Amino acid sequence: xxxxxxxxxxxxxxxxxxxxRALAARLGHAYVPRGRLTLRVLLDxxxxxxxxxxxxxxxxxxxxxxxxxxHPNMARQRVATLVAARGDRLSEVAALRPGDRFLDCTCGLGxxxxxxxxxxxxxxxxxxxxxSPILATLVDHGLRHYRHRDPALVAAMRRVRVQRASYRExxxxxxDDSWDVVYLDPMFETPVAATRSLDLVRRLAxxxxxxxxxIDHAAxxxxxxxxxxxxxxxxxxxxxxxxxxSRSHRIWFGALPASTTATV
Numbered sequence: 001x002x003x004x005x006x007x008x009x010x011x012x013x014x015x016x017x018x019x020x021r022a023l024a025a026r027l028g029h030a031y032v033p034r035g036r037l038t039l040r041v042l043l044d045x046x047x048x049x050x051x052x053x054x055x056x057x058x059x060x061x062x063x064x065x066x067x068x069x070x071h072p073n074m075a076r077q078r079v080a081t082l083v084a085a086r087g088d089r090l091s092e093v094a095a096l097r098p099g100d101r102f103l104d105c106t107c108g109l110g111x112x113x114x115x116x117x118x119x120x121x122x123x124x125x126x127x128x129x130x131x132s133p134i135l136a137t138l139v140d141h142g143l144r145h146y147r148h149r150d151p152a153l154v155a156a157m158r159r160v161r162v163q164r165a166s167y168r169e170x171x172x173x174x175x176d177d178s179w180d181v182v183y184l185d186p187m188f189e190t191p192v193a194a195t196r197s198l199d200l201v202r203r204l205a206x207x208x209x210x211x212x213x214x215i216d217h218a219a220x221x222x223x224x225x226x227x228x229x230x231x232x233x234x235x236x237x238x239x240x241x242x243x244x245x246s247r248s249h250r251i252w253f254g255a256l257p258a259s260t261t262a263t264v
Contacts, residue, residue: 004134005048007034009055020054027052027133040064052134059141061134061200068200070142072153075114079153082118091119093245093253094181094227099123103179103221105167105210106130106186108201110139110160116183118156127161127179129170131206136164138200168208171217177258182222184210185229186236215240215256222258229253 006024008016012034024031032046034053039062043051053060053067060069078088090112096102102116107128117126130136140162148154163170167184187205210218210228218226227245230236234244234252242254 002050003046003048004050004052005030005032005043005046006052006054007032007042009053010034010036016054016056023052023054023137027137039067052137057145057147059138059145061138061204068138068203070109070138070146072114072146072148072157073109073111073198075111075156076148076150076153078111078115079118079156080150082115083152088115088119089246089248089251089253090115090183090227090229093255094183094225096120096181100180101125101178101223102127103182104128105171105182105184105218107136107139107162108185108187108205109198110143110157110162112183112185113160114143114153114156116181117159118152122159125161126159127163129163129165129167131164131166131208132204133164135201135204136162138204166206166208167210167218168214171214171221174217174221176220177223178221180222180224181227182218182225183227183229184214184218186210209236210240212240215242219256219258224258226256226258227253228256 006020006029008020021031032042051062053062058069060067082088096119098121100120102120104113107130110128113126113128143157143160186209187207228242230252232250232252237244237254242256244252245255246253
């Protein structure tokens with residue numbers, strides 16, 4: 001079982017230690033002073049398997065021999081493509097436009113939410129739900145603090161609101177037609193690509209496939225459409241009775257009109 005503690009980068013200032021203690025209290029994890037200890041020694045002494053490591057600007061998830069942090073991943077390339085007036089599959093399938101309200105039920109590292117935030121712009125709204133408390137904390141911190149030379153990417157990241165919540169628990173509580181598009185990208189049982197940037201998600205994300213009841217709630221909440229991402233050949237879309245809207249050799253998207261309920 002994974003035991004996570006909160007600490008700081010080595011040689012922390014008193015202000016950084018105060019922030020780390022507050023983070024530990026908010027998450028309900030133990031705070032362990034770092035001093036000049038290596039991460040491996042700190043984990044051994046704390047009898048922990050991982051640590052959230054807070055720095056002046058960054059927050060990382062550390063295990064012996066490796067530390068992971070937030071990265072916009074493919075959102076950087078996708079936003080640049082949109083700035084160059086070229087297409088993006090998710091944006092096109094969802095028919096996103098400025099001013100839309102986009103609810104991402106499966107945040108992960110937030111790449112899709114970042115792209116959506118770029119498309120809907122300041123008049124719109126993007127919320128990203130993440131059921132893993134630690135992953136939600138890492139991504140929320142990264143979206144607020146990550147620096148990049150592309151102003152469009154940074155602006156989009158800053159507009160995403162991460163909410164620590166399970167879509168299965170939250171969707172039934174939301175009002176009808178409260179979001180224009182509801183999006184689900186459940187974690188695949190096996191990764192599409194073994195990229196290091198997604199190792200953090202594979203370690204921390206909650207593995208959960210949406211059910212027909214989840215999709216029914218999503219369709220009630222969505223004013224325009226529910227979009228579901230699946231791996232080829234679309235087994236999840238088929239099981240949920242969701243029509244395929246776009247397909248490639250690896251990734252398929254399904255689109256369900258908001259007034260339609262799913263069947264199995």
